[in-house]
Amino acid sequence: MSRLPAIQSETSIAIIAHVNPDGDSLGSIMALGLALKKKCSNVNIFLNDELPGRYSFLPEVHLLKKYPSCDVEGFDLCFVLDCGDDRRIGEIDLLKKSKTVVNVDHHISNNEYGDINFVKTDASSTCEIVYSIIKEELEIELDQQIATCLYTGIVTDTGNFRYDSTSAHTHRVAAELLELGVNLEEITFQLYQNNSLNSTKFLGYILNQMEVYFEGKVTLIVVREEVLKKYSLRNDEVEGIVNYARDIEGVEVAAILKEVNSNEVKLSFRAKRDYDVNQLAKEFGGGGHRKASGATVAGKISIVKEELIRKLEKMI
Amino acid sequence: MSRLPAIQSETSIAIIAHVNPDGDSLGSIMALGLALKKKCSNVNIFLNDELPGRYSFLPEVHLLKKYPSCDVEGFDLCFVLDCGDDRRIGEIDLLKKSKTVVNVDHHISNNEYGDINFVKTDASSTCEIVYSIIKEELEIELDQQIATCLYTGIVTDTGNFRYDSTSAHTHRVAAELLELGVNLEEITFQLYQNNSLNSTKFLGYILNQMEVYFEGKVTLIVVREEVLKKYSLRNDEVEGIVNYARDIEGVEVAAILKEVNSNEVKLSFRAKRDYDVNQLAKEFGGGGHRKASGATVAGKISIVKEELIRKLEKMI
Missing domain, CATH: 3.10.310.30 (Diaminopimelate Epimerase; Chain A, domain 1)
Structure with a gap:
C-alpha cells in the first residue's frame, strides 16, 4: 500500500531540489515530474538556479520553472528531493505553504523534515529511491525519458558506479533503465566527453x-x-x-x-x-x-x- | 552442451593474454584460471610482462608465471584471452605447441585464430564472456575471488560502465558479482584513488x-x-x-x-x-x-x- 496520500488528476504538486543542483537532484525532479504528469494536470517542477549547461540534454527541461521569479501558491503535495536539510531548499519556503511535504533523500545528514519521509541512506542516489516510488508507490510506468533522467542521476551520484553506495540493486535498476531505451552513448558524451x-x-x-x-x-x-x-x-x-x-x-x-x-x-x-x-x-x-x-x-x-x-x- | 572439449582433472591447461596487459586481460586470465583450478590440477596462467602495480591487489596473482622465463611444454588446451590478434601474444608461440587453442575475445579486429572461438564483439569486455564460459560452458561455481577478477575487468574495459558496449546484461552480471562479495570500495581505491x-x-x-x-x-x-x-x-x-x-x-x-x-x-x-x-x-x-x-x-x-x-x- 502506498505511503503517499491519494493523488487525483487535479491534485496540485510541487517538486523541488536543493540549490546548486547536481545530476542526481536534476535527474530526480525531472523523472518524478514526468511520471506524475502522466497522472496529474497540475505538476510544477521548480529550480532555484540556472540549469547547469551539462544537464541541458535532459528531456523536457523546458518544463522547469525558476521559482524565486514566479508566484508560488500553496500545493497539495510538495516533494523535496535529494535535500538533506530543509535550509538547502533556497529562498521561498514552499514547505510551509504546502499541505503535505514529502522528503525523498539518501543523505546521511537528512533530518526527516517531511510529513512523509522516504529517506534511505543506503541508496546510491535519490534517483534510485525515486525509481521505486514511481514503480511501487505511484504505480506509474517508466518510459525512455524518465529512464534517462534516473540513469543520469545514478551515474553522477555514484561516480559511475564506483562509490560503495553502489549495490547489486543499483546495477539491476541501471539494467532496466538501459532496456527502456536510455541512450548511453549520448549521456556519456554530454556528461563526460564535452568538456570545454x-x-x-x-x-x-x-x-x-x-x-x-x-x-x-x-x-x-x-x-x-x-x-x-x-x-x-x-x-x-x-x-x-x-x-x-x-x-x-x-x-x-x-x-x-x-x-x-x-x-x-x-x-x-x-x-x-x-x-x-x-x-x-x-x-x-x-x-x-x-x-x-x-x-x-x-x-x-x-x-x-x-x-x-x-x-x-x-x-x- | 559445451563447445569445449571434455576437461578432466589431469587436462593440462595454459591461459594467456596479450602483451601490455590491462584490467580486462588480467581479470579474465585470473578469473578463468581460478575457476579451472577447482577442476584441474595442471592449470598455468602466463603473463608476458611484469604485473602492472595497480593490479597487484587482484587475488592469487602470485600464481602468474612469467612465460618467456619458464620452460613451456605443450598443453592440451590453451586459452587465449582478450587478444584480437595472435601476434599480440608475445614471444613464445604457445599456440603451435597446444592441441586445442580457445580464442576468447570481444575485439572487433579479432581474426578467429583459435580452434574454438568465443568471439563476441558486442560484449563489454572479455571478462563478461569469461563469466558466461565459467557458468555455462564449464559449469563451475563463481566465488568472491573470481568475481573480483571479473568485476575489475568489466569496470576497466567499460570506463566504469560508460562506454556504449555496456549493456543491461553487463549491469546484471555486475550485480551478481557484487552479491558474491566483491569489495567495491577496495577495487575503487586500488584502481582510481591510489595515483601517485x-x-x-x-x-x-x-x-x-x-x-x-x-x-x-x-x-x-x-x-x-x-x-x-x-x-x-x-x-x-x-x-x-x-x-x-x-x-x-x-x-x-x-x-x-x-x-x-x-x-x-x-x-x-x-x-x-x-x-x-x-x-x-x-x-x-x-x-x-x-x-x-x-x-x-x-x-x-x-x-x-x-x-x-x-x-x-x-x-x-
Whole structure:
C-alpha cells in the first residue's frame, strides 16, 4: 500500500531540489515530474538556479520553472528531493505553504523534515529511491525519458558506479533503465566527453597549484574568483576537480575552497576510507555523506582556509 | 552442451593474454584460471610482462608465471584471452605447441585464430564472456575471488560502465558479482584513488602541452621518454591520459604518442562518435575497437607523428 496520500488528476504538486543542483537532484525532479504528469494536470517542477549547461540534454527541461521569479501558491503535495536539510531548499519556503511535504533523500545528514519521509541512506542516489516510488508507490510506468533522467542521476551520484553506495540493486535498476531505451552513448558524451578546452586547461593549472599538508594526508585546492573568471568557467565545471586531489596515494581528505565572492566561500570535501567529512562539513554548517560533503561559508577565503586547516589538523 | 572439449582433472591447461596487459586481460586470465583450478590440477596462467602495480591487489596473482622465463611444454588446451590478434601474444608461440587453442575475445579486429572461438564483439569486455564460459560452458561455481577478477575487468574495459558496449546484461552480471562479495570500495581505491602524486602532477603538465589540430577536432599528446623518466612513471600510469584529450568539446579523435625508446613509439587512439580508430590503428599495424585502439610502431617519434598527422588529415 502506498505511503503517499491519494493523488487525483487535479491534485496540485510541487517538486523541488536543493540549490546548486547536481545530476542526481536534476535527474530526480525531472523523472518524478514526468511520471506524475502522466497522472496529474497540475505538476510544477521548480529550480532555484540556472540549469547547469551539462544537464541541458535532459528531456523536457523546458518544463522547469525558476521559482524565486514566479508566484508560488500553496500545493497539495510538495516533494523535496535529494535535500538533506530543509535550509538547502533556497529562498521561498514552499514547505510551509504546502499541505503535505514529502522528503525523498539518501543523505546521511537528512533530518526527516517531511510529513512523509522516504529517506534511505543506503541508496546510491535519490534517483534510485525515486525509481521505486514511481514503480511501487505511484504505480506509474517508466518510459525512455524518465529512464534517462534516473540513469543520469545514478551515474553522477555514484561516480559511475564506483562509490560503495553502489549495490547489486543499483546495477539491476541501471539494467532496466538501459532496456527502456536510455541512450548511453549520448549521456556519456554530454556528461563526460564535452568538456570545454578551457576547463581542461584549468585542470592542468589547478593540479600544479594543489597544496599538500600533513605528510601527504590532506590536499587543498584554492580557487580564486579571478581564476574562475580568467578561464570563464561555469560553476559545474569546477565541481569534479576535488576528486583529483583525493585520488592520490596517501591522501585521506581532499578539500576545494571556491571563492564565490570576496565574502563567501564554497567548500567541498572528499574522504577516502577512514575519515568522516560529513562531520567536517557540519562544523561549517553544511552536510552530505561520510565521503563527500560540502558547505557554504561567509568570510574571506584566506580566513576560511586557516580555519579549515586548523580543523583538519585536529581530525587527521 | 559445451563447445569445449571434455576437461578432466589431469587436462593440462595454459591461459594467456596479450602483451601490455590491462584490467580486462588480467581479470579474465585470473578469473578463468581460478575457476579451472577447482577442476584441474595442471592449470598455468602466463603473463608476458611484469604485473602492472595497480593490479597487484587482484587475488592469487602470485600464481602468474612469467612465460618467456619458464620452460613451456605443450598443453592440451590453451586459452587465449582478450587478444584480437595472435601476434599480440608475445614471444613464445604457445599456440603451435597446444592441441586445442580457445580464442576468447570481444575485439572487433579479432581474426578467429583459435580452434574454438568465443568471439563476441558486442560484449563489454572479455571478462563478461569469461563469466558466461565459467557458468555455462564449464559449469563451475563463481566465488568472491573470481568475481573480483571479473568485476575489475568489466569496470576497466567499460570506463566504469560508460562506454556504449555496456549493456543491461553487463549491469546484471555486475550485480551478481557484487552479491558474491566483491569489495567495491577496495577495487575503487586500488584502481582510481591510489595515483601517485607524480602521476597527478604529470597530468597537469601534459594537459598544458596538449596540441590541438584541424579546428579543434584532433588533440595530440606527445610523451617523450625523458619526461616519463623525469616523473618516474610506470607505463600503466600513462594509459588513461588520452581520455582527457578526447573528452573535450569538438574533439573527434585524440591520440597519444609515447616514446618507448629512440626507435619505437606506442600509439593510443580514442574516437568520440563518428570516427573509426580501429581502422586508423590497422594502418599502423595495430587494432582494437572503433572508439579505442592502439599500435606499436618502429621509428623516431617525430617521424611517426608526421605520418599520423597526415593520416588524420585524410580521415577528418
